[in-house]
Amino acid sequence: MSSEARIRDPARRSMLLTALYIAQEQYGHLTPEAVQRVAGRLGLPVTEVYSMASFYSLYRTKPTGRYVLQVCEGLSCHLVGGAEGLVDYLRSKLGIEPGQTTKDGLFTLETVQCLASCGTSPAIRVNDALYENMTMEKVDELLETLRGYHV
């Protein structure tokens, strides 16, 4: 089977997504070495594996803070007025811009398109956990809780 045929094979694609997730857990983010190992194990081109890794917001290809705060900027979240307000609020609370990490290495702020929680928008994902119907007050509680784990 050619590498192009392998990437189109649904079973292999499914294995790829899972393998990328496991590699990310092991490496902290998808380093070039992690991507190469996954590609080698599944017999897929590195470029295809990297392309998949960079497409999904679940995967991180750069070092991040302990907690990656992903604020949805999708249409549903935007329509309820949440996205911009929450991003601005987190910017001021954390003193960072989207794509940056706090100096203490605790938080990375990102914006993403749709967290598949449109019915309970606005939504924020923190690592693997989804937080719905977010407000500024809930953001404060969330940051306080996460910081509390590191006192």
Ligand code: FES
């Ligand atoms: S648009 Fe925000 S969760 Fe879908």
